Amino acid sequence: MRILVLGGTAFLSAEIARQAVAAGHDVTCLARGSSANPPDGVTWVRGDRAAGAAAFTGVGGGWDEVVDVSRDPVQARVALDVLGPAAAHWTFVSSCSVYADASVPGADETAALLEPLPEGQAGTPDTYGESKSAIEQMTLATVGAKAHIVRSGLIGGPGDGTDRYGYWPARFAANTDTVLVPDIPDDATQIIDVRDLAAWILQSAEEGLTGTYNALGDVVRFEDYIAESRRAAETAVGDGAAQDVIRPDEDWLVRHGVDYWAGPDSLPLWLPADHDGFQARTNQAARERGMVLRPWQETLMATLEDEKQRGLERDRKAGLSRDTEQRLVALWRLEER
Known part of the structure; x- marks a missing residue:
């Protein structure tokens, strides 16, 4: 073609x-x-x-x-x-x-x-x-x-310039300081690997597929994604991976100026309460028309390898800066006393 x-x-x-x-x-x-x-x-x-x-x-x-x-x-x-x-x-x-x-x-x-x-x-x-x-x-x-x-939907995998999906595995792998994680264990995440999306677009062109389709990954619980991010970091850097985690609730995060989803001083993949469907739409129609998704854990590992090559401590487009995170951790511990 x-x-x-x-x-x-x-x-x-x-x-x-x-x-x-x-x-x-x-x-x-x-x-x-x-x-x-x-x-x-x-x-x-x-x-x-x-x-x-x-x-x-x-x-x-x-x-x-x-x-x-x-x-x-x-x-x-x-x-x-x-x-x-x-x-x-x-x-x-x-x-x-x-x-x-x-x-x-x-x-x-x-x-x-x-x-x-x-x-x-x-x-x-x-x-x-x-x-x-x-x-x-x-x-x-x-x-x-x-x-x-x-x-x-949200596209992840090697080469992602938004810094969203890779923030969490990179954060656990970067150093052993306490990691601030939003307390949203059952919230949905939904990421499609860029390689899978590109493959389906090309396959669809070869087959002449027409129509409108949601090209999305499968839904994964936020807590499952965080747990896998921690495991991936431990595999990648061993004892250098962060182990200590605090989990402020959403109201606390909002009060202290943490932003949703993306951008400076944000917590990637955390969404407002009225966005329950934003990362939980159906991908059934595209799957029925040939879209194949690799295991999401494979995407996460490949993303972390890409993060390591680009620099775990680099300036990011999404996520908390190290100074902001340390300030928030100190505030949370002070208020929890």
Whole structure:
């Protein structure tokens, strides 16, 4: 197949390109290359999609498969207009952030969506879900009969730049200081390995699969994930792994300024109470259409190995800084006396 990946330099799009080359496909990546180069073996067309239709000047047409991971509706519209008519199959990687209600566990692809951004409005980080919803809508309107809409959840595995899934195994492996863990043992986590997601996207393109699917991992209890993170750290660093844990309740964490989910001074994978379904949607439809998931413990171990290579004590995009964590541990112990 002749495959065009709009991107190909970061995480998921790079993994799709890498696997496609390994499978013997003719792969082209349209990318700026400002942060990284596409994988070896692809044809690299340098282009900045902010330039509009001019970015596609050297791309050509007649693609068997186009993969777009865009979060900007303006850029997605241009790609659909320029490439859509001649593309045989079109994959848009959307997100489960398009859903309007995150409170219901087990919800499927028929759940209500957020109102899409108005046509012509560029996306921002604050309108991520609405942006993806808008791109879904325009994709279906433009290339609907050949569109595969992939609603991914949290993507983990080697190369994850968000620092969320890897925070906990890396934290236990980093040093022996006390680890602050939210007291949410039964909360759901739901991560899909980037390698499994890329493999299913490529398989679906080869088979011509169309329709909209939740591409998610299986649900894992937060406490099971934490316990496995501790075991992985002990395997990786032995006696250097942290053993002491405190578990403040959620109200205490909120009172002391700890943030949910991601970003500085956050506890990754911890969500507000009205988000019980955010990491607990069904993946049954995608599984029935061939999506195969490796054991989540394997993803966690691979993530920790990647964390070790990148530096366990590096500055992170998500999680508590060491100073903040030590301050909170001291406060908790003082208040518990």
